[in-house]
Amino acid sequence: MGFYSPLSLISDARRHGVKVHPVDVNASAAGPTLEGPRDAPAIRLGLATVRGLGEEQAAAVAAGRPYRDLADFAQRTRLPVAVLEALATAGAFRCFGLTRRQALWAAGAVAVSGEADPLPGTAPGAEAPQLPPMTPVEETIADLWATGASADGHPVEHVRPALRHIGAVPAGELAGLAHGCEIIVGGLVTHRQRPPTAGGVLFLSLEDETGLINVVCNRPVWEAHRRTALDRAGLLIHGRLERNHGAINVVATRISALRVAVP
Structure with missing residues (x-):
């Protein structure tokens, strides 16, 4: 809406009882969408809000859905490590059962570089150790850094x-x-x-x-x-x-x- 930031608009929607779902590589389109029942739809945030992921790349990612796992996503999208890490920070890989820290750990290992594509399932370091989940404060900060808004909270x-x-x-x-x-x-x-x-x-x-x-x-x-x-x-x-x-x-x-x- 120009005058208001995405954070302000999303916060206002949440205050009015509208559910807002975060970015998800297997659920988000390039831009924000509505999902759920027609009488009470929820807002799903779009992939294009993620740092470093432009409209064209976001549309290509959305067109490739569904993805089996993070390795499959990295192999098929061939996004650079920085963008994979931004998606991980935004929690966009939760559909694979990964926490943000687990996804951040694995992002560099599964990234595809040039012609040296690893065989599926053989990328070293992709399996994260037991890591503590982010606190609610850390998640809000991560959302703001990665997408400029938060579906779950306000700073x-x-x-x-x-x-x-x-x-x-x-x-x-x-x-x-x-x-x-x-x-x-x-x-x-x-x-x-x-x-x-x-x-x-x-x-x-x-x-x-x-x-x-x-x-x-x-x-x-x-x-x-x-x-x-x-x-x-x-x-x-x-x-x-x-x-x-x-x-x-x-x-x-x-x-x-x-x-x-x-x-």
Whole structure:
């Protein structure tokens, strides 16, 4: 939709009860598709979202389905190691019964290089040892790196306990607060706008796992925190809740970087 990132659109769909399935080499088309019953379809993410895999290659991969296993996939698609590793990081080989770490281990071993094609089942190092599965935090980070979005979670939900500890309010709870109350909100920046007609006001959109937050930063506030306000991917906003003709905004009084460590 241009203005919104895939992460924002997918998160919004999930908040509205739409199921979203991740990339899968035996289920995904090149682009996103609908699957399941017509009255309640789920979204299946497309292969073209995977890092390094363009539209043309993604369409060719989808046309070759089904694949027996990772070795068969590598042999028939002849994708470079970097793309196989990106697919593994995205969890796209779960249809073969492989965890992300197992698939990452095997990707280099099964990759086809030039004319030196190994005999099926003979690639050394393709069998991964017992590896611990990725944690939910690691899976979200892996999804964002590999595809720019996540079908299962939002980055901010992993730091919500720490945000709660400092009194930060989720976007989904702002509607229940009184006009003029002092609050703290935190999230990822989705948009920054400084319209020439706004008298130097900076408008921010923050996103957390519950929704979007509109933030108004008057010139003295954002200029006092210029580098943080304009460069940081995640922000913590201290401010005042403002209701205006049904719209809810947070008028910022202080801006800081969202620096919250996760296990």
